[in-house]
Amino acid sequence: MMLTAVRCLSAVGLLLAGIGAPAASAAMAPARCDHVAVGLQVLGSGGPIPLPGRASAGYLLWVGGKARVLIDAGGGVFLRFGEAGASLADLDAVLITHLHTDHVADLVALLKSGYFTDRNRALSIFGPRGNGRFPGMREFVDAHFDADRGSYRYLRGFNAGEEGLFRLDVFEVGSRQGADATRQVSNGVQMRAVAVAHGPVPSLGFRLDVTDADHQYAIALSGDQNLRTTAFTSLAEGVDLLVMPMAIGQTSTSVQRSLHATPRDIGLAAEQAKAARLVVSHFMPRSLAAPESNRVALAEGYHGEIVEARDLLCLPLRPISSEHGSDLPREPQSDVQ
Numbered sequence: 001m002m003l004t005a006v007r008c009l010s011a012v013g014l015l016l017a018g019i020g021a022p023a024a025s026a027a028m029a030p031a032r033c034d035h036v037a038v039g040l041q042v043l044g045s046g047g048p049i050p051l052p053g054r055a056s057a058g059y060l061l062w063v064g065g066k067a068r069v070l071i072d073a074g075g076g077v078f079l080r081f082g083e084a085g086a087s088l089a090d091l092d093a094v095l096i097t098h099l100h101t102d103h104v105a106d107l108v109a110l111l112k113s114g115y116f117t118d119r120n121r122a123l124s125i126f127g128p129r130g131n132g133r134f135p136g137m138r139e140f141v142d143a144h145f146d147a148d149r150g151s152y153r154y155l156r157g158f159n160a161g162e163e164g165l166f167r168l169d170v171f172e173v174g175s176r177q178g179a180d181a182t183r184q185v186s187n188g189v190q191m192r193a194v195a196v197a198h199g200p201v202p203s204l205g206f207r208l209d210v211t212d213a214d215h216q217y218a219i220a221l222s223g224d225q226n227l228r229t230t231a232f233t234s235l236a237e238g239v240d241l242l243v244m245p246m247a248i249g250q251t252s253t254s255v256q257r258s259l260h261a262t263p264r265d266i267g268l269a270a271e272q273a274k275a276a277r278l279v280v281s282h283f284m285p286r287s288l289a290a291p292e293s294n295r296v297a298l299a300e301g302y303h304g305e306i307v308e309a310r311d312l313l314c315l316p317l318r319p320i321s322s323e324h325g326s327d328l329p330r331e332p333q334s335d336v337q
């Protein structure tokens with residue numbers, strides 16, 4: 001098992017020196033994540049601009065050979081989901097960081113694919129609560145599947161689990177700063193979510209703690225954010241993998257910085273969180289343009305291993321010490337509705 005994992009990693013070239021290099025070509029055999037105990041697979045390492053080899057945002061948590069949790073579903077993730085060998089029937093939860101198109105545009109297509117499986121159990125979807133400018137997760141889903149007004153009203157069976165479709169249980173996580181939400185989202189997988197600052201856009205960061213018979217594993221994935229709030233960095237303390245969007249370069253405008261974190265700030269946050277590995281992802285041409293200055297800026301703050309995300313990259317998780325796992329404070333489920 002370990003040999004397989006190591007081969008997957010080395011085949012795609014992990015180190016940050018690769019930033020700016022051409023993305024993995026479509027012809028490259030996809031790394032499989034179904035042979036590792038627990039793994040995170042990148043489905044999309046790109047952003048809102050089409051790039052060769054990079055779908056928009058999406059990640060899969062594999063546990064015991066099954067894809068159990070999908071995080072984000074931007075354009076192209078539908079294709080990558082199939083290339084990864086994942087099945088909609090195995091999914092226990094979908095976590096959406098925010099409702100920008102490059103994080104959610106393929107969600108409906110993926111859900112519909114479940115019609116062609118034998119799935120009949122409900123699927124949980126977690127996403128942000130809305131504000132005046134953005135709908136919440138529930139309104140977003142209703143806009144597609146409402147029986148009378150939904151744009152995909154032919155799929156109204158998602159509302160009650162009828163007509164060959166499975167029920168969608170939609171939960172919204174609040175954007176109150178400092179609020180926290182905790183849920184078990186799959187067998188042995190605990191999710192915690194916090195709001196992160198992404199300009200006017202309700203956006204979330206997630207931590208997933210996985211417990212199997214022998215070990216504990218932990219990852220944290222952030223939606224787009226400017227890192228001007230600290231709740232997510234605290235939440236990510238001691239994780240094995242910290243996945244951060246890197247949508248801007250170190251040389252960026254104030255408008256860009258109001259929405260996104262610079263490489264320097266990402267490195268500092270990863271160091272503060274004591275993450276064992278930092279995965280930078282969600283690239284745009286502007287964040288791929290100056291790889292050397294990005295590398296320097298990231299490494300100024302962070303001294304651990306830095307991984308450049310590539311589509312279909314499988315990252316087997318390494319166990320964390322119980323110091324960072326079992327003693328997690330158990331927050332009340334106060335901000336999930």
Ligand SMILES: [Zn+2]
Pocket residue numbers: 098100198201224
């Ligand atoms: Zn965004």
